[in-house]
Amino acid sequence: MNTAILGPVLMFLATIVLALPLGKYMAKVYRNEPTFLNRVFNPIDRFLFKISGVDPGREQSWQQQMLALLTINVVWFLLGMLVLMNQGRLPLNPDHNPGQSAYLAFNTVISFLVNCNLQHYSGESGLSYLGQLYLMFLQFVTAATGMAAAVTVFYALQKDTLSTLGNFYNFFVRSLTRILIPISVIIALIFLARGMPMTFAGKSRMQTLQGDTVQVSTGPVAAFVPIKHLGTNGGGFFGANSAHPFENPDYLSNMVAMVSQMLIPFAMIFALGYFLKNRKLSLMIFGVMTAGFIALLIPTMLQEMKGNPHIAQMGIDNALGAMEGKEVRFGAASSAFWSIATTVISTGSVNAMHDSFMPLSGMNQMLAMMTNCFYGGCGVGILNFFIFMILAVFISGLMVGRTPEFMGKKIEAREMKIAMIIALLHPFLILAGTALSAAFPALTLSTLNNPGAHGLSEILYEYTSAAANNGSGFEGLGDNTPWWNISTGVVLLLARFLPIIGPVAIAGSLAAKKYIPESSGTLKTDTGTFGLMVLAVIALVAALSFFPALTLGPIADYFSF
C-alpha cells in the first residue's frame, strides 16, 4: 500500500483498537463499578467532593443536572474574563503580553468554554502563560462537561422508568479524574519524548543561519497540547496550531495527536454499548458515523493527493499532491485525513491551512461540521447523533406500522418538538450568520482574504465552525473585529448549550415513560437498515439544507476553478 495512505489507515485502526477497551472501562466508570484504578482515584474524588461540598450519591433529575451544568459554566466564564483581561498584570507572563480587549476576551473565553476554541488571537502574543493555563483548565472541564451530559443520556436510555438520572457532578468529576487526566499524562509523556517544549521561562533567543537573532515563543506546550486533542478542543498554544513544529514536531507526534482526538468520541460510542449491554446499537452508531466519515474523507484525500491542476499547468511537479498550506513533514494524504477528522470531530485543531485545500475538500470540511454528528465532539457528538436517531425513529417507526418508539419508549409530540428545534438550530445559526455577514459587506468585506465564491466560503466556514463548536478556521479571515467576535460568540453559546440541553431533555422525558417490551413488530434500532435510515436523515436534514449556500461557495469555486 502507498505509504501516504498507510499512515491514515494505521491512525484510524489504532484508534479503534484503543477505543474498545477504553469504552468498556468508561462504561464501568460511569456505572460506578469497581475498576483496577479505584484505589488511586477514590481518595482523589472523595477529596474533591469534600472540598466542594457535593454529595456525589445524591440523585438528580435531568433538569437539576442541566442547572448544575449551566451554573458551573457561568462561574468559569466570569473567571475567564477576569484572567484574560488582566493577564498583563498577573503573574506567569514572562513575555509581557498585554491583557485582551473585552470583545476578544469575550470571544476567547466563550469559545474555550464551549469546547470550540475558535481563536481570534495568536497564542504567542495574545496570551500569558497564566492565560494559557486557564484555557488548558477549560479544555479539561468542557470536555468533561460534554461527557457528563452524554452519560445522563446513557442513564436515561435504560429500560427502567426513571425520574432521576444519577448525579451530574459525579459524572463530571469521574470523567476528569479517571479518564481525561490520566490519558493526558500518558500523551504528554510521548510528546515530551518527541521534543515538545515544557517551560515557563518565556521566549528563547535563537540565532539563525544568517546570523540574525530571533525571539522564539515557547511555554508549557507539552502540558497544553494533549488535552487539546483528547478533549476535542483544538485550541492551539501557538497561532499556527498543530502546523507549528513545537506543537506537532514530527509524523509520530502527528499520529499520536490524531489518535488522541478521535479516541474519546470512539470510546464514548462503545461505552454506550457496554453501558446499555447493547453492543449492536454501538455497532450501528459506529457504522453510520464511519460511513459518513469515509464518504467525506475519501474524496478529500483523493483531491489533495492528486494535486492542484493550476500548479501542474505551470510545469511544476505536483507528485506530492496539493502542498500549498501543508507541512512537508506530514504530507498531503495525512493532512487531508487530519482535516476531515478534525472537522467531523469538533476538535478544530489544524495541521494545514484549510483555506488552501482544493474547493471540494473545503466543502467536505464544512459538510463534516454541518452534519456535526459523525463521531462528533467529546460527549456532544453522541448527543447530536441522538437527535438524528430520534428523527429517523419517528419516520421509520411509522413505516413499519407502529407509533414510533426508541429503546422501548414512545416518541411523542414533546420529544419531536425538542428534536426539531435542535435540528433546526444548526442550519439557522450557520445560514443566518452567513446571510447577515453577506448582507452587510461593510462589516466583513475588508476582513476577507479572497473575493467572490472563495470569500463566501470563508464566511460560511467561520459560522459553520462556530455553530459546530469546532474552532478551526478558513484562515485568511481577519476575524479579530467586534462583528466577528460578538456574532460568532453568540453563535457559539447557543450552539453549545441548546444541543446539550435538548437531547438530555428528550432523554429525560423518555426515561420517565413506561418501557414497552420488544415484539417482532417493533422496529429494531440496532440494525443496518435502521442505520441506513439514520444516514439518510442526516444527509437530507443536515446536508441538503446547506446545498444552496454550498453551491454559491465551494461548488461555484470548484466549477470555476
Add this chain to the structure above:
Amino acid sequence: MNPNTTTLFQKDLLHKALKQSFVKLHPRTLFRNPIMFTVEIGTAIMLFVCAWIAWGAKAQGSLSYNCTIFLVLLLTLLFANFAEAIAEARGKAQTDSLRKTREETPARLIRAIGEVYMGEITIVPSSQLKKGDVFLCEAGDIIPTDGEIIEGLATIDESAITGESAPVIRESGGDKSSVTGGTKVLSDKIKVRVSTEAGESFLDKMIALVEGASRQKTPNEIALTILLAGFTLVFIIVTVTLKPLADYSNAPVTIATLIALFVCLIPTTIGGLLSAIGIAGMDRALRANVITKSGKAVETAGDIDVLLLDKTGTITIGNRKATHFYPAAGIEEKHLIKCAVLSSMSDDTPEGKSIIELANIDPLSYTIDNPRFIKFTAETRSSGVDAEGISIRKGAADAIKNIVAQEGNIIPPDIAGRVKTIAGNGGTPLVVSENKAVIGVIELQDIIKPGIKERFERLRKMGIKTVMVTGDNPLTAKFIAEKAGVDDFIAEARPEDKMNYIRREQSEGRLVAMMGDGTNDAPALAQADVGVAMNSGTQAAKEAGNMVDLDNDPTKLIEVVEIGKQLLMTRGTLTTFSIANDVAKYFAIIPALFITAIPSLRALNLMRLHSPGSAILSAVIFNALIIPLLIPLALKGVPYKPIGASALLRRNLFIYGLGGILVPFIGIKAIDLIVSLFI
C-alpha cells in the same frame, strides 16, 4: 350496504370535493395545516408580485411567467384541499348510507306517568324520541332509534346495517339486549328504552368525526405535524438566507424563484395528504363495519401488542358438538344412546341438539310416559328427564358424581379414565347417569374455525400476542389453545380475570385490545386500549369500548389492527417519499437559480433541463401534480405485510425512499420536455 360499491372516485363525490377544495382555501381553515398554510402565504405573495409587474416592475421577470408560477401554486393548494375533501366526501357517503336507515320512522311511544308506564301509546316521529323514552315494536315494525330492550324477545333483521340476512334474536336482560335504529322486527313484540339522545348516537358521532366538525388531530398526527412544520421552518431559513448570499455572489434571484424553491422543498406532498390519510383510516374501519369513536382509536389499534379473544365464536365455531358415546362397562351402547337422546329431547342448547344429531335417531320413536324435563342450571350443572321409574341425568363429571353418590355409587374407573382423556384432548365430557348409576359418557368437541390458525400465525408475525379467553377448564383450554395456535389462554375466565390480565399486560407496557358484548365486559372494555363492543351487546359495553362492530364478528379485531397499521404506514411512507423528493428538486432549481450569473454551475444541471425558467416551472408543476397522483394511495392505504419490522422497513425504504429520490428526476425531466415546447 355493500362495502365495494363505492369506487374510489364517484362522479357526485368528485363534484362535491371540487367545490370543497375552493371553500377550504379560507385561511382560517388552512391554518390548521401549517405546511399548506405557508404555501398559501407564498401564493398570496406571488399574486402581489404579479400585480407589481403589471404595475411596471422590471426586475422580477415576465408577467406571464410569474402568473404561471402563481397558478401552479394555487393548483397545489387546491389539490391538497381536494385530497382532504374527497376523503371526507367518501367517508360521508359511507355514513350517509348508514344514516339512510335512520330516516323518519313513526315510533309508538309509551307514555309514562312518573315512573310507571301506562298502556297508552302515541305515535310520534322518531326524531322526537328522547333518551329514556320507551317505545313498542311489533313484527313488521322498523325500530325507530337505538335502544335497549327492557321487555320481551324478538327476532330482528339487521341486514340494513350488517348486510347479514339471517335474522338474530334480541332479548331483554341478557348481553344481547341492544337494538339499532333502522333494523326491522320480524316476530314478537318488544319494549325498548331509548339509549341515546337524537343526534348523539355512535353513528352521529362518527359522521361528525369524518366531516371535520369535531375531528381532532390524533397524538401521532400532531407529532408528525411538528416534524413537518420543522422541515418547513428549515426551508424558510434556507430560502430567506439565500437572498443575501445570492446578492453577495452577484447572482440576484427573483421572488418567484425563491418561492418556487421554498414550496418545492417543504414537504407539501405529505402535508397535503395528511388529513386525508387520517380520514381514510376511519373510513376503512367503517367499510369493515366498525364504528370508531375517535381517530386515535384507529391509530392505537396499529400499536396493539396483545389481543384478547373469546374462544366461542372467534376461535371455535359457535358451540361444542357431541362426537362420541362411550358406554360404561357392562352397558350396551344402544342403551346409552337411548338415555342420552331421552335426556336431550327437550334440551334446546346446541350441545343437546348435537347429541340427538349424533345419535341419528328420531327422539319421538321412543315412548316415555309423563316426562318431566329438568333444565340445566348453573347450580346443578346437569340436566335430564324424570319419568315413571326412570331418572336420567347428564352433566359435568363432578356434578354427576354428587348425584350418584346419593345412592352410594361412584364413577367407575373406566369412565373416570375416559373423562380425563376427553378433557385432555380439548373435549368436554358429559357423564350420563340412569337412576343414579353411571352408564357412560358423551364426548363434546370444540370445532376450531378453518383458517383461524393462519390468522394467528399472521398476527404472531405482526408481533401481536393472542390470548384466548374461555370458561373451559385449564386442560381443555390448553388443548384448544395449542390446536388453534394462540399464544396464551385464560381458562375458567370470570370477567375480573380479563380485567386483571389486561392490567397486568398494561403494567408491563403492552397495549391490549379486546372484544366484548356483555355488561360484565364493560370494565375490561374500558380498561383495554382498544375495546371493540359488539353492536348486539349491551349499552354499557358499547359505552365502554372505543369502537363498535356492527357485524358482531369477533374476528374483526384482527382487521382493526391491520387498518391501524396501514394508517401509520401510509403516513410514514408518504413522509419519506415527500422528503426524498427534495434531492431531485434541488438539482432542478439550484442550477436554474444561479446559472445565469455563474455559468460554470451548468454542471449541476443533471437532468439537462431546457432553461432556468422551464426547470423551475417543471419542479413546481411536479410538486403540484404528485399530490393528486398519490390520493388513491392515501385513501387506500399502503398494504401491510407481516414480514417483520426490519424487512418491512427495508421494503418501504426501497419503494418510497429510493423511489422518492428517483421518481421526481424522471417526472421533472418529462414535464420539462413538455414545458420547453411553450417557453
